[in-house]
Amino acid sequence: MDLARIARHPAHPGIMRVMLRLWRDYLGPRWDYWPVKAAVSYALPGKTGNLYRFDGWQKAGACKPWAGGGTWSKPSKANAMADGIKSVFVYEYPSITTS
Incomplete structure (x- = not known):
């Protein structure tokens, strides 16, 4: 999930929370390729x-x-923000047990 790039825009300051909840509560659990155990994003x-x-x-x-290493991509603009270090956050979905 890379909602931070999609939903973060100065003209819509409240949309990020809505997008995170939409992913966490609706889209993530309906992923049909494999069981979703957690969602990961960063601040x-x-x-x-x-x-x-x-x-x-x-x-x-x-x-x-x-730090780079590829010839096809450029460093993230986030590298120039504060110390450049992003905080990683995880939302673990409750285990579903069937009997």
Whole structure:
């Protein structure tokens, strides 16, 4: 899931929370290629991640800035924000047991 790129725009400051909930509660559980056990996203550098924590996501760690290595892509603009380190958040879906 890369909703951070899709839903984050200054003209629509509240849409990110809506998109995260839509994915978490509706789209993720309906993924039919394999069972979804968790959703993963990240808070941009310099952000606290409260948007995720308030909705039941858990901080899983940090992601260092992209260092390159390919000739087809450019460094992320997020590298220039704050310290460039993004916080990774995970929402684990409850286990479904059948009897």
